[in-house]
Amino acid sequence: MHSLPVLVLNSGSSSIKFAVYEAGDGARTRLLEGAADGIGTDEGQFWIKNAEGKRLTDEKPALPTRAEAFARVEQALKPGALPAVKIPALGAIGHRMVSGGPTVVENQRITPGLIDEMEKYTAFAPLHTPIAVYIMREALRLFPGVPNFVCLDSWFHRTMAPVAARMPIPEEYAAMGVRRFGAHGLSYESIVYQLQPRVPERLIVAHLGNGASISAIWRGACVDTSMGLTPTGGLISGTRTGDIDPGVLLFILRKIGERTTGTAEAADELETVAAKKAGLLGVSGLSNDMRDLREAIKAGNKSARLAVEQFTWTVKKWIGAFTAELGGVDMLVFTGGIGENDIDSRAEICAGLDALGIVLDAERNKKCVEARGAAVISAEGSPAEVRVIPPAEDLMIVNHVVRLMGK
Numbered sequence: 001m002h003s004l005p006v007l008v009l010n011s012g013s014s015s016i017k018f019a020v021y022e023a024g025d026g027a028r029t030r031l032l033e034g035a036a037d038g039i040g041t042d043e044g045q046f047w048i049k050n051a052e053g054k055r056l057t058d059e060k061p062a063l064p065t066r067a068e069a070f071a072r073v074e075q076a077l078k079p080g081a082l083p084a085v086k087i088p089a090l091g092a093i094g095h096r097m098v099s100g101g102p103t104v105v106e107n108q109r110i111t112p113g114l115i116d117e118m119e120k121y122t123a124f125a126p127l128h129t130p131i132a133v134y135i136m137r138e139a140l141r142l143f144p145g146v147p148n149f150v151c152l153d154s155w156f157h158r159t160m161a162p163v164a165a166r167m168p169i170p171e172e173y174a175a176m177g178v179r180r181f182g183a184h185g186l187s188y189e190s191i192v193y194q195l196q197p198r199v200p201e202r203l204i205v206a207h208l209g210n211g212a213s214i215s216a217i218w219r220g221a222c223v224d225t226s227m228g229l230t231p232t233g234g235l236i237s238g239t240r241t242g243d244i245d246p247g248v249l250l251f252i253l254r255k256i257g258e259r260t261t262g263t264a265e266a267a268d269e270l271e272t273v274a275a276k277k278a279g280l281l282g283v284s285g286l287s288n289d290m291r292d293l294r295e296a297i298k299a300g301n302k303s304a305r306l307a308v309e310q311f312t313w314t315v316k317k318w319i320g321a322f323t324a325e326l327g328g329v330d331m332l333v334f335t336g337g338i339g340e341n342d343i344d345s346r347a348e349i350c351a352g353l354d355a356l357g358i359v360l361d362a363e364r365n366k367k368c369v370e371a372r373g374a375a376v377i378s379a380e381g382s383p384a385e386v387r388v389i390p391p392a393e394d395l396m397i398v399n400h401v402v403r404l405m406g407k
């Protein structure tokens, strides 16, 4: 195969990350990566790094809208826009999508009709879908003739059995597509990929970032995952409740209903409470960022301590549940910003899990951050191996695009 230049677009609720890869026979070379972050604020960030990690662009523009953010990305990719790096004419574009809803379950070429279909299910990933479909439409318009492909997080979780995927709700709503889809699928997929050819039989991967989830993986295939219909379910995370008694949401909804008139308005406000104001931020009343919370704990802040304790305690509970589902655990992998960097979170989560065969080595756990790579942090003789592995979502997107281009 000739070398294929692939643009990877990965949008979050307030960021657009991008990277350009050159994909040849088995080789994947990243030419550049960048991000427009802080969309919707006056204090945005726009940066681009070359293959060696050198910053080519580092700006702090106001990014009030996603249109302004994506325009910057598009401008930067124009031939000659970055003198320090030769950007080839794009051969394909790969888009990360959290959930395509019940009808779009396979990674595939994007058409305007496909975007309309996925947009019907915005409620299944309300923070992510609006910006993702906007960028897909813009990419079709701005790069005419370049094939675009959607790469779904939910794809990795398609192997879940009905016992894990079905929600205990009346069939009427299940028939509308309401089920467990899970998220962070490209991250999980990339961990399994990186473990090849020795993927352990009973694998638990904890993706702990600002959004946090955990998956049970049997022989490389997803058996169960913590996130549900939307990324708001499952573990407590930065600003999301995670799993919660539905009665709590009804209580809040009724309180909101006392001062609003429209149902849609009340639902939007409830969504803001559950997905943007809860979790670590809600309990600490301080921040959704683990680094801030660790600092606050050192300064004696009790709410920050409670928030972080709840977070690590929930992850521990799910590790226990997934160990039961898998009939034991051969390997536990930590990934995501907290999973890769927060020594204390890993130590607190693994403390007392000896009975499950998980024994951490304190020194290895500390050193692994300095090494900043894939590292084994379990003790010698621990029945289950514990590792830290950074995700490689972009690489998975490039692999899917190459495969789909070959079809």
Ligand code: AMP
Pocket: 208, 209, 210, 211, 238, 288, 289, 290, 291, 292, 336, 337, 338, 341, 342, 343
């Ligand atoms: P992500 O969403 O994967 O980028 O992860 C973001 C989370 O990782 C935030 O809560 C950060 O505070 C946390 N994080 C990043 N670096 C560190 C670090 N060195 N120590 C502790 N937490 C970190």
